[in-house]
Amino acid sequence: MKEHRDIIAAYEDLCADHALDPAQVGTAWTLSRPGVTGTVIGPRTEQHIDAALDAMRTPLPQTLLARLDELFPPVGRGGPAPDAWLS
Structure with missing residues:
Protein backbone atom coordinates (compact mmCIF):
# COMPACT_ATOMS: atom_id res chain seq x y z
CA MET A 1 0.00 0.00 0.00
CA LYS A 2 1.41 3.30 -1.07
CA GLU A 3 0.49 5.17 2.14
CA HIS A 4 2.58 2.75 4.23
CA ARG A 5 5.64 2.73 1.97
CA ASP A 6 7.63 5.19 4.14
CA ILE A 7 7.20 3.02 7.23
CA ILE A 8 8.12 -0.12 5.30
CA ALA A 9 11.19 1.61 3.84
CA ALA A 10 12.25 2.75 7.33
CA TYR A 11 11.81 -0.83 8.58
CA GLU A 12 13.90 -2.23 5.73
CA ASP A 13 16.61 0.41 6.37
CA LEU A 14 16.60 -0.40 10.09
CA CYS A 15 17.06 -4.10 9.36
CA ALA A 16 19.88 -3.33 6.92
CA ASP A 17 21.58 -1.09 9.51
CA HIS A 18 21.67 -4.10 11.84
CA ALA A 19 22.65 -6.51 9.03
CA LEU A 20 19.51 -8.55 9.67
CA ASP A 21 16.92 -10.02 7.30
CA PRO A 22 13.55 -8.21 7.55
CA ALA A 23 11.61 -11.48 7.72
CA GLN A 24 13.78 -12.75 10.57
CA VAL A 25 13.48 -9.45 12.42
CA GLY A 26 9.70 -9.58 12.02
CA THR A 27 9.56 -13.09 13.46
CA ALA A 28 11.98 -12.33 16.31
CA TRP A 29 10.17 -9.09 17.15
CA THR A 30 6.78 -10.78 17.15
CA LEU A 31 8.10 -13.45 19.50
CA SER A 32 9.55 -10.77 21.80
CA ARG A 33 6.13 -9.19 22.38
CA PRO A 34 4.51 -9.69 25.78
CA GLY A 35 1.93 -12.44 25.72
CA VAL A 36 3.03 -13.89 22.37
CA THR A 37 3.87 -17.56 22.70
CA GLY A 38 4.15 -18.47 19.03
CA THR A 39 3.96 -17.19 15.49
CA VAL A 40 2.78 -18.58 12.17
CA ILE A 41 5.66 -18.67 9.70
CA GLY A 42 4.20 -20.37 6.60
CA PRO A 43 7.45 -21.78 5.21
CA ARG A 44 7.58 -22.96 1.61
CA THR A 45 11.20 -24.09 1.65
CA GLU A 46 13.76 -25.55 4.01
CA GLN A 47 15.51 -22.16 3.97
CA HIS A 48 12.35 -20.52 5.31
CA ILE A 49 12.31 -22.97 8.21
CA ASP A 50 16.01 -22.34 8.89
CA TRP A 85 0.73 -0.98 13.63
CA LEU A 86 0.33 1.08 10.47
CA SER A 87 -0.55 4.58 11.62
Missing part, protein backbone atom coordinates in the same frame (compact mmCIF):
# COMPACT_ATOMS: atom_id res chain seq x y z
CA ALA A 51 15.42 -18.59 8.84
CA ALA A 52 12.53 -18.90 11.31
CA LEU A 53 14.67 -21.03 13.62
CA ASP A 54 17.47 -18.45 13.39
CA ALA A 55 14.98 -15.73 14.32
CA MET A 56 14.08 -17.67 17.44
CA ARG A 57 17.76 -17.90 18.40
CA THR A 58 18.65 -14.28 17.63
CA PRO A 59 17.91 -11.82 20.42
CA LEU A 60 17.24 -8.35 19.07
CA PRO A 61 19.19 -5.41 20.53
CA GLN A 62 17.19 -3.07 22.76
CA THR A 63 17.87 -0.16 20.39
CA LEU A 64 16.30 -2.12 17.55
CA LEU A 65 13.30 -3.12 19.68
CA ALA A 66 12.75 0.50 20.71
CA ARG A 67 12.84 1.70 17.09
CA LEU A 68 10.42 -1.04 16.05
CA ASP A 69 8.01 0.16 18.75
CA GLU A 70 8.27 3.66 17.28
CA LEU A 71 7.57 2.44 13.74
CA PHE A 72 4.82 0.03 14.80
CA PRO A 73 3.34 1.27 18.10
CA PRO A 74 1.43 -1.16 20.29
CA VAL A 75 -2.35 -1.00 20.38
CA GLY A 76 -3.39 2.03 22.40
CA ARG A 77 -0.38 4.14 21.38
CA GLY A 78 -0.94 4.26 17.66
CA GLY A 79 -4.63 3.84 17.21
CA PRO A 80 -7.13 1.02 17.41
CA ALA A 81 -6.16 -2.42 16.12
CA PRO A 82 -5.30 -3.29 13.41
CA ASP A 83 -4.32 0.25 12.40
CA ALA A 84 -2.13 0.63 15.50
Whole structure:
Protein backbone atom coordinates (compact mmCIF):
# COMPACT_ATOMS: atom_id res chain seq x y z
CA MET A 1 0.00 0.00 0.00
CA LYS A 2 1.41 3.30 -1.07
CA GLU A 3 0.49 5.17 2.14
CA HIS A 4 2.58 2.75 4.23
CA ARG A 5 5.64 2.73 1.97
CA ASP A 6 7.63 5.19 4.14
CA ILE A 7 7.20 3.02 7.23
CA ILE A 8 8.12 -0.12 5.30
CA ALA A 9 11.19 1.61 3.84
CA ALA A 10 12.25 2.75 7.33
CA TYR A 11 11.81 -0.83 8.58
CA GLU A 12 13.90 -2.23 5.73
CA ASP A 13 16.61 0.41 6.37
CA LEU A 14 16.60 -0.40 10.09
CA CYS A 15 17.06 -4.10 9.36
CA ALA A 16 19.88 -3.33 6.92
CA ASP A 17 21.58 -1.09 9.51
CA HIS A 18 21.67 -4.10 11.84
CA ALA A 19 22.65 -6.51 9.03
CA LEU A 20 19.51 -8.55 9.67
CA ASP A 21 16.92 -10.02 7.30
CA PRO A 22 13.55 -8.21 7.55
CA ALA A 23 11.61 -11.48 7.72
CA GLN A 24 13.78 -12.75 10.57
CA VAL A 25 13.48 -9.45 12.42
CA GLY A 26 9.70 -9.58 12.02
CA THR A 27 9.56 -13.09 13.46
CA ALA A 28 11.98 -12.33 16.31
CA TRP A 29 10.17 -9.09 17.15
CA THR A 30 6.78 -10.78 17.15
CA LEU A 31 8.10 -13.45 19.50
CA SER A 32 9.55 -10.77 21.80
CA ARG A 33 6.13 -9.19 22.38
CA PRO A 34 4.51 -9.69 25.78
CA GLY A 35 1.93 -12.44 25.72
CA VAL A 36 3.03 -13.89 22.37
CA THR A 37 3.87 -17.56 22.70
CA GLY A 38 4.15 -18.47 19.03
CA THR A 39 3.96 -17.19 15.49
CA VAL A 40 2.78 -18.58 12.17
CA ILE A 41 5.66 -18.67 9.70
CA GLY A 42 4.20 -20.37 6.60
CA PRO A 43 7.45 -21.78 5.21
CA ARG A 44 7.58 -22.96 1.61
CA THR A 45 11.20 -24.09 1.65
CA GLU A 46 13.76 -25.55 4.01
CA GLN A 47 15.51 -22.16 3.97
CA HIS A 48 12.35 -20.52 5.31
CA ILE A 49 12.31 -22.97 8.21
CA ASP A 50 16.01 -22.34 8.89
CA ALA A 51 15.42 -18.59 8.84
CA ALA A 52 12.53 -18.90 11.31
CA LEU A 53 14.67 -21.03 13.62
CA ASP A 54 17.47 -18.45 13.39
CA ALA A 55 14.98 -15.73 14.32
CA MET A 56 14.08 -17.67 17.44
CA ARG A 57 17.76 -17.90 18.40
CA THR A 58 18.65 -14.28 17.63
CA PRO A 59 17.91 -11.82 20.42
CA LEU A 60 17.24 -8.35 19.07
CA PRO A 61 19.19 -5.41 20.53
CA GLN A 62 17.19 -3.07 22.76
CA THR A 63 17.87 -0.16 20.39
CA LEU A 64 16.30 -2.12 17.55
CA LEU A 65 13.30 -3.12 19.68
CA ALA A 66 12.75 0.50 20.71
CA ARG A 67 12.84 1.70 17.09
CA LEU A 68 10.42 -1.04 16.05
CA ASP A 69 8.01 0.16 18.75
CA GLU A 70 8.27 3.66 17.28
CA LEU A 71 7.57 2.44 13.74
CA PHE A 72 4.82 0.03 14.80
CA PRO A 73 3.34 1.27 18.10
CA PRO A 74 1.43 -1.16 20.29
CA VAL A 75 -2.35 -1.00 20.38
CA GLY A 76 -3.39 2.03 22.40
CA ARG A 77 -0.38 4.14 21.38
CA GLY A 78 -0.94 4.26 17.66
CA GLY A 79 -4.63 3.84 17.21
CA PRO A 80 -7.13 1.02 17.41
CA ALA A 81 -6.16 -2.42 16.12
CA PRO A 82 -5.30 -3.29 13.41
CA ASP A 83 -4.32 0.25 12.40
CA ALA A 84 -2.13 0.63 15.50
CA TRP A 85 0.73 -0.98 13.63
CA LEU A 86 0.33 1.08 10.47
CA SER A 87 -0.55 4.58 11.62
